[in-house]
Amino acid sequence: MSFEGAKNIILTTLVAASALLTWNIWTYQPEFKKIDQSEFIRDDSQKQELSEVIKPDRVLFHTQGKHFQTHDEGEIIKIQTEIAKWTLFNFKDASHLAGNKKFLSFVHADGNTEVIFPDQIPLNLYKSVLNFDDRKLPKVSFDRIIFKTEPGISEGKVYFVNYKQKKVYQSQVSTAHLKNFNNAFASRAEGFPEYISKEINPQRTLFLPKEAVQLSQVKYYINYLDIDENFKETLFTNPDKVVQDSVTRGKEYTDGSKLLSEYQDFSTIEFVNPAQKSYSNGAPVDLLQKSIDFVSNHGGWGDHYDEGRKTDGQQTIGFRYSAQSEDGQKVIFRLFKGGYPVFNEQGMSEIEQTWGDEEIYRFRRPYFSIAFAIETDYPYKVKLPSGQQILQQFTENRNIELQDLEDIRVGYKLSRDPLEPKLIVLEPSWYYLYGGTWTVLPINKPVGGKIGLE
Known part of the structure:
Protein backbone atom coordinates (compact mmCIF):
# COMPACT_ATOMS: atom_id res chain seq x y z
CA MET A 1 0.00 0.00 0.00
CA SER A 2 1.33 3.40 -0.96
CA PHE A 3 1.85 6.16 1.57
CA GLU A 4 -0.96 8.21 0.05
CA GLY A 5 -3.41 5.30 0.34
CA ALA A 6 -2.59 4.75 4.02
CA LYS A 7 -3.02 8.45 4.72
CA ASN A 8 -6.46 8.45 3.08
CA ILE A 9 -7.60 5.45 5.18
CA ILE A 10 -6.44 7.09 8.44
CA LEU A 11 -8.07 10.40 7.51
CA THR A 12 -11.35 8.68 6.62
CA THR A 13 -11.31 6.78 9.95
CA LEU A 14 -10.76 10.00 11.94
CA VAL A 15 -13.58 11.79 10.12
CA ALA A 16 -15.95 8.88 10.78
CA ALA A 17 -14.98 8.75 14.46
CA SER A 18 -15.48 12.51 14.79
CA ALA A 19 -18.91 12.29 13.17
CA LEU A 20 -19.92 9.42 15.49
CA LEU A 21 -18.75 11.32 18.58
CA THR A 22 -20.62 14.45 17.49
CA TRP A 23 -23.79 12.43 16.92
CA ASN A 24 -23.57 10.86 20.39
CA ILE A 25 -23.12 14.27 22.02
CA TRP A 26 -26.12 15.70 20.18
CA THR A 27 -28.43 12.78 20.91
CA TYR A 28 -27.30 11.89 24.46
CA GLN A 29 -30.10 12.12 27.05
CA PRO A 30 -29.10 11.24 30.61
CA GLU A 31 -31.62 9.47 32.89
CA PHE A 32 -32.67 12.01 35.50
CA LYS A 33 -34.37 10.83 38.71
CA LYS A 34 -37.86 12.27 38.93
CA ILE A 35 -38.22 14.55 41.97
CA ASP A 36 -41.50 14.69 43.89
CA GLN A 37 -42.03 18.44 44.06
CA SER A 38 -44.91 18.09 46.48
CA GLU A 39 -42.26 17.93 49.19
CA PHE A 40 -41.18 21.45 48.35
CA ILE A 41 -44.41 23.14 47.24
CA ARG A 42 -46.68 24.41 49.99
CA ASP A 43 -50.35 24.81 49.17
CA ASP A 44 -51.46 28.25 50.35
CA SER A 45 -54.97 27.97 48.93
CA GLN A 46 -56.36 27.47 52.44
CA LYS A 47 -54.12 30.04 54.10
CA GLN A 48 -55.97 32.73 56.05
CA GLU A 49 -54.94 36.25 56.91
CA LEU A 50 -54.32 36.72 60.62
CA SER A 51 -57.08 39.35 60.80
CA GLU A 52 -59.56 36.79 59.43
CA VAL A 53 -58.77 34.20 62.10
CA ILE A 54 -58.18 36.49 65.10
CA LYS A 55 -60.90 39.09 65.33
CA PRO A 56 -63.13 40.73 67.95
CA ASP A 57 -66.40 38.98 68.64
CA ARG A 58 -68.18 42.01 70.16
CA VAL A 59 -67.81 45.75 70.62
CA LEU A 60 -69.27 47.41 73.71
CA PHE A 61 -70.06 51.13 73.95
CA HIS A 62 -70.59 52.88 77.31
CA THR A 63 -72.38 56.17 76.84
CA GLN A 64 -74.46 58.40 79.12
CA GLY A 65 -74.82 55.72 81.76
CA LYS A 66 -76.03 53.08 79.30
CA HIS A 67 -74.37 50.18 77.51
CA PHE A 68 -74.81 49.21 73.85
CA GLN A 69 -73.21 46.24 72.14
CA THR A 70 -72.81 44.89 68.63
CA HIS A 71 -71.49 41.56 67.42
CA ASP A 72 -72.63 42.12 63.85
CA GLU A 73 -69.77 40.82 61.76
CA GLY A 74 -69.98 43.48 59.09
CA GLU A 75 -69.85 46.24 61.70
CA ILE A 76 -66.96 44.63 63.57
CA ILE A 77 -64.93 44.24 60.37
CA LYS A 78 -65.36 47.96 59.69
CA ILE A 79 -64.23 48.77 63.24
CA GLN A 80 -61.25 46.43 62.97
CA THR A 81 -60.27 48.01 59.65
CA GLU A 82 -60.54 51.51 61.11
CA ILE A 83 -58.32 50.71 64.11
CA ALA A 84 -55.73 49.11 61.80
CA LYS A 85 -55.22 52.55 60.20
CA TRP A 86 -54.09 54.16 63.45
CA THR A 87 -50.42 54.75 64.23
CA LEU A 88 -49.79 53.66 67.83
CA PHE A 89 -46.71 54.76 69.76
CA ASN A 90 -45.13 55.02 73.22
CA PHE A 91 -46.39 51.63 74.42
CA LYS A 92 -45.95 51.08 78.18
CA ASP A 93 -47.33 49.30 81.24
CA ALA A 94 -50.07 51.36 82.87
CA SER A 95 -51.56 48.84 85.29
CA HIS A 96 -51.20 51.37 88.12
CA LEU A 97 -54.08 53.33 86.57
CA ALA A 98 -56.47 50.47 87.35
CA GLY A 99 -55.65 48.87 90.69
CA ASN A 100 -57.64 45.86 91.86
CA LYS A 101 -60.26 47.99 93.59
CA LYS A 102 -60.94 50.21 90.59
CA PHE A 103 -60.16 47.85 87.71
CA LEU A 104 -63.78 47.30 86.65
CA SER A 105 -64.67 50.99 86.88
CA PHE A 106 -61.61 51.83 84.76
CA VAL A 107 -62.38 49.27 82.04
CA HIS A 108 -66.14 49.87 81.85
CA ALA A 109 -66.06 53.65 82.43
CA ASP A 110 -68.65 55.86 80.80
CA GLY A 111 -67.42 57.10 77.43
CA ASN A 112 -65.31 53.98 76.80
CA THR A 113 -65.45 51.75 73.75
CA GLU A 114 -64.38 48.14 74.37
CA VAL A 115 -63.25 46.01 71.44
CA ILE A 116 -63.46 42.52 72.94
CA PHE A 117 -61.73 39.34 71.72
CA PRO A 118 -62.73 35.75 72.65
CA ASP A 119 -59.49 35.12 74.60
CA GLN A 120 -55.99 36.42 75.18
CA ILE A 121 -53.87 37.34 72.15
CA PRO A 122 -50.07 37.78 72.13
CA LEU A 123 -49.34 41.40 71.26
CA ASN A 124 -46.25 40.43 69.26
CA LEU A 125 -48.47 38.32 67.00
CA TYR A 126 -51.35 40.77 66.57
CA LYS A 127 -49.00 43.70 65.93
CA SER A 128 -48.96 42.64 62.27
CA VAL A 129 -52.65 43.64 62.10
CA LEU A 130 -52.08 46.98 63.85
CA ASN A 131 -49.63 49.79 63.10
CA PHE A 132 -47.13 50.30 65.94
CA ASP A 133 -44.41 52.92 65.68
CA ASP A 134 -42.51 51.30 68.59
CA ARG A 135 -39.54 49.30 67.35
CA LYS A 136 -39.80 46.73 70.15
CA LEU A 137 -42.86 45.62 72.09
CA PRO A 138 -42.97 43.60 75.34
CA LYS A 139 -44.11 39.98 75.43
CA VAL A 140 -47.60 40.56 76.78
CA SER A 141 -51.12 39.39 75.93
CA PHE A 142 -54.46 41.19 75.85
CA ASP A 143 -58.12 40.34 75.26
CA ARG A 144 -59.63 43.78 74.70
CA ILE A 145 -58.73 47.21 73.33
CA ILE A 146 -60.23 50.21 75.12
CA PHE A 147 -60.31 53.92 74.29
CA LYS A 148 -62.40 57.02 74.99
CA THR A 149 -64.80 58.02 72.24
CA GLU A 150 -66.91 60.69 73.89
CA PRO A 151 -67.12 64.16 72.27
CA GLY A 152 -64.38 66.64 73.16
CA ILE A 153 -61.56 64.09 73.44
CA SER A 154 -58.36 65.84 74.52
CA GLU A 155 -56.00 62.86 74.98
CA GLY A 156 -55.23 60.15 72.46
CA LYS A 157 -54.79 57.04 74.59
CA VAL A 158 -55.49 53.43 73.66
CA TYR A 159 -55.39 50.69 76.30
CA PHE A 160 -54.65 47.01 75.75
CA VAL A 161 -56.22 45.15 78.66
CA ASN A 162 -55.68 41.63 79.95
CA TYR A 163 -58.97 41.14 81.79
CA LYS A 164 -57.96 37.86 83.47
CA GLN A 165 -54.63 39.10 84.78
CA LYS A 166 -55.89 42.65 85.49
CA LYS A 167 -53.09 44.15 83.41
CA VAL A 168 -53.37 47.44 81.51
CA TYR A 169 -50.97 48.64 78.81
CA GLN A 170 -51.16 52.11 77.32
CA SER A 171 -50.33 53.37 73.86
CA GLN A 172 -50.81 56.79 72.35
CA VAL A 173 -52.60 57.75 69.17
CA SER A 174 -53.61 60.96 67.43
CA THR A 175 -56.84 62.36 68.88
CA ALA A 176 -58.01 62.87 65.29
CA HIS A 177 -58.37 59.08 64.95
CA LEU A 178 -60.52 58.85 68.08
CA LYS A 179 -62.70 61.74 66.93
CA ASN A 180 -63.18 60.06 63.56
CA PHE A 181 -64.10 56.82 65.34
CA ASN A 182 -66.63 58.68 67.45
CA ASN A 183 -68.24 60.20 64.37
CA ALA A 184 -68.30 56.92 62.43
CA PHE A 185 -69.28 54.46 65.18
CA ALA A 186 -69.65 55.59 68.81
CA SER A 187 -72.01 58.47 68.00
CA ARG A 188 -74.58 55.98 66.70
CA ALA A 189 -74.10 53.42 69.47
CA GLU A 190 -77.71 53.84 70.60
CA GLY A 191 -78.72 52.14 67.37
CA PHE A 192 -77.24 48.88 68.68
CA PRO A 193 -79.03 46.64 71.23
CA GLU A 194 -78.94 47.96 74.78
CA TYR A 195 -77.29 45.81 77.45
CA ILE A 196 -77.55 45.66 81.24
CA SER A 197 -74.53 45.23 83.51
CA LYS A 198 -74.16 42.82 86.41
CA GLU A 199 -71.07 42.83 88.63
CA ILE A 200 -70.95 39.18 89.70
CA ASN A 201 -67.74 39.55 91.73
CA PRO A 202 -65.03 42.20 92.29
CA GLN A 203 -63.09 40.89 89.27
CA ARG A 204 -65.83 40.57 86.63
CA THR A 205 -68.85 42.39 85.23
CA LEU A 206 -71.18 40.66 82.77
CA PHE A 207 -73.17 42.52 80.11
CA LEU A 208 -76.40 40.93 78.88
CA PRO A 209 -79.09 42.11 76.42
CA LYS A 210 -81.80 44.18 78.05
CA GLU A 211 -84.54 42.85 75.76
CA ALA A 212 -85.40 39.36 74.54
CA VAL A 213 -83.27 38.18 71.61
CA GLN A 214 -84.90 36.81 68.46
CA LEU A 215 -82.90 34.80 65.94
CA SER A 216 -83.78 32.34 63.19
CA GLN A 217 -82.90 28.68 63.15
CA VAL A 218 -80.51 28.00 60.26
CA LYS A 219 -79.78 24.86 58.24
CA TYR A 220 -76.66 24.27 56.14
CA TYR A 221 -75.81 21.66 53.55
CA ILE A 222 -72.31 20.27 54.13
CA ASN A 223 -69.63 18.64 51.98
CA TYR A 224 -67.38 15.94 53.38
CA LEU A 225 -63.61 16.30 53.20
CA ASP A 226 -61.65 13.32 51.88
CA ILE A 227 -59.89 11.86 54.92
CA ASP A 228 -57.11 10.21 52.90
CA GLU A 229 -56.25 13.35 50.94
CA ASN A 230 -56.73 15.97 53.66
CA PHE A 231 -55.49 14.12 56.72
CA LYS A 232 -53.80 10.75 56.14
CA GLU A 233 -51.45 12.15 53.50
CA THR A 234 -50.47 15.15 55.65
CA LEU A 235 -50.50 13.84 59.23
CA PHE A 236 -48.32 10.75 58.72
CA THR A 237 -44.64 10.93 57.79
CA ASN A 238 -44.91 7.88 55.49
CA PRO A 239 -48.53 7.63 54.29
CA ASP A 240 -47.72 4.55 52.17
CA LYS A 241 -47.00 2.59 55.35
CA VAL A 242 -50.28 3.52 57.02
CA VAL A 243 -52.70 0.64 57.64
CA GLN A 244 -56.44 1.28 57.49
CA ASP A 245 -58.96 -0.70 59.52
CA SER A 246 -62.75 -0.51 59.86
CA VAL A 247 -64.16 -0.27 63.38
CA THR A 248 -67.65 0.26 64.79
CA ARG A 249 -67.42 4.07 64.90
CA GLY A 250 -65.78 4.45 61.47
CA LYS A 251 -62.19 3.92 60.34
CA GLU A 252 -58.77 3.91 61.96
CA TYR A 253 -55.43 4.70 60.33
CA THR A 254 -52.10 3.86 61.97
CA ASP A 255 -48.43 3.52 61.13
CA GLY A 256 -47.77 1.57 64.32
CA SER A 257 -47.28 4.70 66.40
CA LYS A 258 -49.60 7.53 65.37
CA LEU A 259 -53.36 6.96 65.23
CA LEU A 260 -56.01 8.75 63.15
CA SER A 261 -59.60 7.90 64.12
CA GLU A 262 -62.79 8.70 62.25
CA TYR A 263 -66.12 9.20 64.08
CA GLN A 264 -68.78 8.82 61.40
CA ASP A 265 -71.75 9.68 63.62
CA PHE A 266 -70.33 13.16 64.23
CA SER A 267 -68.22 13.61 61.07
CA THR A 268 -65.11 14.31 63.15
CA ILE A 269 -61.57 12.98 63.25
CA GLU A 270 -59.02 12.70 66.05
CA PHE A 271 -55.27 12.33 65.50
CA VAL A 272 -52.94 11.32 68.34
CA ASN A 273 -49.15 11.22 68.28
CA PRO A 274 -48.19 9.49 71.59
CA ALA A 275 -44.49 10.28 71.17
CA GLN A 276 -45.33 13.97 71.71
CA LYS A 277 -47.42 13.53 74.87
CA SER A 278 -44.77 15.14 77.07
CA TYR A 279 -44.95 18.85 76.37
CA SER A 280 -43.45 21.98 77.83
CA ASN A 281 -44.76 25.53 77.81
CA GLY A 282 -43.88 27.47 74.68
CA ALA A 283 -44.17 31.12 73.77
CA PRO A 284 -47.85 32.10 73.25
CA VAL A 285 -47.03 33.88 69.99
CA ASP A 286 -45.42 30.72 68.58
CA LEU A 287 -48.22 28.47 69.84
CA LEU A 288 -50.98 30.47 68.18
CA GLN A 289 -49.12 31.10 64.92
CA LYS A 290 -48.15 27.46 64.38
CA SER A 291 -51.71 26.42 65.24
CA ILE A 292 -53.09 28.70 62.52
CA ASP A 293 -50.55 27.36 60.01
CA PHE A 294 -51.37 23.78 60.99
CA VAL A 295 -55.09 24.20 60.25
CA SER A 296 -54.30 25.80 56.89
CA ASN A 297 -52.31 22.69 55.90
CA HIS A 298 -54.60 20.05 57.44
CA GLY A 299 -58.16 20.33 56.20
CA GLY A 300 -58.32 24.12 55.92
CA TRP A 301 -60.84 26.54 57.37
CA GLY A 302 -63.95 25.70 55.38
CA ASP A 303 -65.31 29.25 55.54
CA HIS A 304 -68.61 29.96 53.82
CA TYR A 305 -69.77 33.30 52.46
CA ASP A 306 -73.19 34.27 51.21
CA GLU A 307 -73.16 35.05 47.51
CA GLY A 308 -71.89 38.57 46.87
CA ARG A 309 -70.69 39.14 50.44
CA LYS A 310 -67.14 37.80 50.33
CA THR A 311 -65.86 40.92 48.60
CA ASP A 312 -66.65 43.08 51.63
CA GLY A 313 -65.22 40.50 54.05
CA GLN A 314 -68.55 39.71 55.67
CA GLN A 315 -68.10 36.07 56.54
CA THR A 316 -71.34 34.19 57.17
CA ILE A 317 -69.98 31.14 58.99
CA GLY A 318 -66.42 29.98 59.58
CA PHE A 319 -63.76 29.05 62.12
CA ARG A 320 -62.08 31.70 64.27
CA TYR A 321 -59.67 31.77 67.15
CA SER A 322 -61.63 31.09 70.34
CA ALA A 323 -59.32 30.11 73.21
CA GLN A 324 -55.87 28.97 74.19
CA SER A 325 -54.34 27.38 77.26
CA GLU A 326 -50.66 28.15 77.60
CA ASP A 327 -50.23 25.61 80.41
CA GLY A 328 -51.67 22.80 78.31
CA GLN A 329 -50.34 24.07 74.96
CA LYS A 330 -53.90 23.87 73.63
CA VAL A 331 -55.58 26.12 71.04
CA ILE A 332 -59.25 26.05 70.01
CA PHE A 333 -60.79 27.52 66.87
CA ARG A 334 -64.59 27.69 66.91
CA LEU A 335 -67.29 28.11 64.30
CA PHE A 336 -68.94 31.53 64.38
CA LYS A 337 -72.18 32.30 62.59
CA GLY A 338 -72.84 35.99 61.97
CA GLY A 339 -70.81 36.95 65.04
CA TYR A 340 -72.36 34.33 67.34
CA PRO A 341 -70.32 31.33 68.58
CA VAL A 342 -71.46 27.82 67.59
CA PHE A 343 -71.34 24.94 70.08
CA ASN A 344 -71.58 21.16 69.87
CA GLU A 345 -70.82 18.65 72.63
CA GLN A 346 -69.27 16.13 70.20
CA GLY A 347 -66.71 18.56 68.76
CA MET A 348 -68.49 19.27 65.45
CA SER A 349 -68.00 23.03 65.86
CA GLU A 350 -64.37 23.10 67.03
CA ILE A 351 -60.84 22.60 65.77
CA GLU A 352 -58.74 21.68 68.79
CA GLN A 353 -54.96 21.26 68.90
CA THR A 354 -52.65 20.20 71.71
CA TRP A 355 -48.94 20.55 71.02
CA GLY A 356 -45.98 18.50 72.21
CA ASP A 357 -42.35 19.55 72.40
CA GLU A 358 -41.77 19.41 68.65
CA GLU A 359 -44.96 18.34 66.89
CA ILE A 360 -48.71 18.11 67.30
CA TYR A 361 -49.79 15.71 70.06
CA ARG A 362 -53.58 15.70 69.58
CA PHE A 363 -55.68 17.14 66.75
CA ARG A 364 -59.49 17.09 66.66
CA ARG A 365 -61.80 18.63 64.10
CA PRO A 366 -64.87 18.02 61.89
CA TYR A 367 -64.17 16.65 58.42
CA PHE A 368 -66.85 18.64 56.63
CA SER A 369 -67.10 22.11 55.12
CA ILE A 370 -70.15 24.34 54.81
CA ALA A 371 -71.59 24.30 51.28
CA PHE A 372 -74.66 26.57 51.40
CA ALA A 373 -77.56 27.63 53.61
CA ILE A 374 -80.99 26.10 53.07
Missing part, protein backbone atom coordinates in the same frame (compact mmCIF):
# COMPACT_ATOMS: atom_id res chain seq x y z
CA GLU A 375 -83.34 28.97 52.30
CA THR A 376 -86.96 28.83 53.43
CA ASP A 377 -89.87 31.24 53.17
CA TYR A 378 -90.96 30.56 56.74
CA PRO A 379 -87.89 30.02 58.95
CA TYR A 380 -88.26 29.04 62.57
CA LYS A 381 -87.74 32.07 64.77
CA VAL A 382 -86.47 31.51 68.28
CA LYS A 383 -87.16 34.11 70.95
CA LEU A 384 -84.63 33.87 73.76
CA PRO A 385 -85.14 35.34 77.25
CA SER A 386 -83.72 38.74 78.15
CA GLY A 387 -80.54 39.10 80.16
CA GLN A 388 -82.48 39.90 83.33
CA GLN A 389 -84.51 36.70 82.98
CA ILE A 390 -81.32 34.69 82.48
CA LEU A 391 -79.74 36.20 85.61
CA GLN A 392 -82.89 35.30 87.52
CA GLN A 393 -82.51 31.66 86.46
CA PHE A 394 -78.98 31.57 87.83
CA THR A 395 -80.15 33.18 91.06
CA GLU A 396 -82.69 30.37 91.47
CA ASN A 397 -80.21 27.64 90.47
CA ARG A 398 -78.54 26.30 93.60
CA ASN A 399 -76.08 24.16 91.63
CA ILE A 400 -74.22 27.13 90.13
CA GLU A 401 -72.78 30.10 91.98
CA LEU A 402 -73.40 33.27 89.99
CA GLN A 403 -70.13 34.75 91.23
CA ASP A 404 -68.18 31.87 89.63
CA LEU A 405 -69.56 32.39 86.13
CA GLU A 406 -66.97 33.38 83.54
CA ASP A 407 -69.33 34.45 80.76
CA ILE A 408 -72.92 34.21 79.51
CA ARG A 409 -73.85 34.75 75.89
CA VAL A 410 -76.16 33.88 73.04
CA GLY A 411 -74.86 31.28 70.60
CA TYR A 412 -75.99 28.49 68.30
CA LYS A 413 -76.33 24.82 69.16
CA LEU A 414 -75.17 22.68 66.23
CA SER A 415 -76.86 19.33 65.62
CA ARG A 416 -77.43 16.90 62.78
CA ASP A 417 -80.72 16.90 60.91
CA PRO A 418 -82.35 13.58 61.91
CA LEU A 419 -83.66 12.95 58.37
CA GLU A 420 -80.77 14.17 56.21
CA PRO A 421 -77.18 13.42 57.36
CA LYS A 422 -75.71 16.09 55.05
CA LEU A 423 -77.70 18.82 56.79
CA ILE A 424 -76.67 20.52 60.03
CA VAL A 425 -79.02 22.63 62.13
CA LEU A 426 -78.04 25.76 64.09
CA GLU A 427 -80.47 26.47 66.92
CA PRO A 428 -80.20 29.80 68.83
CA SER A 429 -79.57 29.16 72.54
CA TRP A 430 -78.17 30.73 75.68
CA TYR A 431 -74.77 29.41 76.81
CA TYR A 432 -72.71 29.98 79.93
CA LEU A 433 -69.00 29.47 80.64
CA TYR A 434 -68.40 27.79 83.99
CA GLY A 435 -65.21 26.05 85.09
CA GLY A 436 -63.71 26.52 81.63
CA THR A 437 -66.58 24.69 79.88
CA TRP A 438 -69.38 26.11 77.73
CA THR A 439 -72.79 24.60 78.56
CA VAL A 440 -76.20 25.18 77.01
CA LEU A 441 -78.66 26.80 79.40
CA PRO A 442 -82.07 25.07 79.57
CA ILE A 443 -84.68 27.79 79.23
CA ASN A 444 -87.55 28.02 81.68
CA LYS A 445 -90.66 29.68 80.35
CA PRO A 446 -90.90 33.00 82.21
CA VAL A 447 -94.14 34.44 83.51
CA GLY A 448 -95.82 36.76 81.02
CA GLY A 449 -93.65 35.94 78.02
CA LYS A 450 -93.59 33.32 75.29
CA ILE A 451 -90.11 31.89 74.90
CA GLY A 452 -89.11 29.28 72.33
CA LEU A 453 -90.00 28.42 68.76
CA GLU A 454 -92.59 30.58 67.10
